[in-house]
Amino acid sequence: MGATAIVTRFAPSPTGFLHLGHAHAALTAWRAAREAGGRFLLRIEDLDPTRCRPDFTDAILEDLAWLGLDWDGAVRVQSRHLPAYRGALDRLAARGLLYPCFCTRADIAREIAASAAAPHGPDGPLYPGTCRRLPPAQRAARIAAGEAHALRLDMAAAIATLDAPLTFREHGTRRACDPARFGDAVLARKDIPASYHLCVTHDDALQGVTLVTRGTDLLPATDLHRLLQALMGWAEPDYAHHTLLTDATGRRLAKRDRADTLRALRDAGISPAEARRRAET
Ligand code: GLU
Numbered sequence: 001m002g003a004t005a006i007v008t009r010f011a012p013s014p015t016g017f018l019h020l021g022h023a024h025a026a027l028t029a030w031r032a033a034r035e036a037g038g039r040f041l042l043r044i045e046d047l048d049p050t051r052c053r054p055d056f057t058d059a060i061l062e063d064l065a066w067l068g069l070d071w072d073g074a075v076r077v078q079s080r081h082l083p084a085y086r087g088a089l090d091r092l093a094a095r096g097l098l099y100p101c102f103c104t105r106a107d108i109a110r111e112i113a114a115s116a117a118a119p120h121g122p123d124g125p126l127y128p129g130t131c132r133r134l135p136p137a138q139r140a141a142r143i144a145a146g147e148a149h150a151l152r153l154d155m156a157a158a159i160a161t162l163d164a165p166l167t168f169r170e171h172g173t174r175r176a177c178d179p180a181r182f183g184d185a186v187l188a189r190k191d192i193p194a195s196y197h198l199c200v201t202h203d204d205a206l207q208g209v210t211l212v213t214r215g216t217d218l219l220p221a222t223d224l225h226r227l228l229q230a231l232m233g234w235a236e237p238d239y240a241h242h243t244l245l246t247d248a249t250g251r252r253l254a255k256r257d258r259a260d261t262l263r264a265l266r267d268a269g270i271s272p273a274e275a276r277r278r279a280e281t
Helices: 020-035 054-067 082-094 105-114 136-144 155-160 196-206 216-232 262-267 272-280
Strands: 007-010 039-044 098-101 150-153 167-170 173-176 186-188 211-215 238-242
Touching (some): 007 020, 007 211, 020 054, 020 211, 039 054, 054 262, 082 098, 082 186, 082 216, 098 136, 167 216, 186 196, 216 238, 262 272
Parallel strands (some): 167 238
Antiparallel strands (some): 098 150
């Protein structure tokens, strides 16, 4: 295997049992690696302790093995690597690209309701920038008092560091990125000193992922991930966004739909080969 061999990954969050949609995503990444003689990694994105459960992690490993998928190397479990994410945040903070945000959801909702415009981004209404404008002394006093805060990316400052407009590469074509549509994105939550956007990008770089395959629901996120890669000097992977599986009524499969979980199929006597066929059609 050469240094440029393809590395893909499946990175589920253990918030429920895997369903056929996950199997589709996992198989897409696994096939891309196996057909090219590359590596397929498994990463558990379990940062949110209110939604993730260790028994779902165990179930993910079991269900993937049942499906006939094998992965290379150790499974990376994100909740065990918080200091690494802290290190990335420190580097951004040292460049003045992060600021603490003390706002509650209610504060933000009130501020948005009072303003004339309420632009929306892929993750919801854009943050109105309240804490970006806090005087430094007030900011320092609130941190010293131990007030809970998130860390937000100063989007305008981050974009100002770029020397060329951002793009991402998909199937050999360059497509324009618009990270500004996220506004001042949260990179470290109040309750967890990290965030999905930061950790997924950090880990793809750390693990040498060369091809990120994921659903089109995450297409907008790629714009922000490319910005983080540029800011941190992380290598740029290729991207391949696949369509999402839907049920007979055209609705996207979700973890709440018990009937489509791999577990339910297995319990109903469906073979792994048949489950793979359903996941890939
Ligand atoms: N952990 C994310 C999810 O389960 C996917 C990670 C990614 O491909 O960016 O939705």
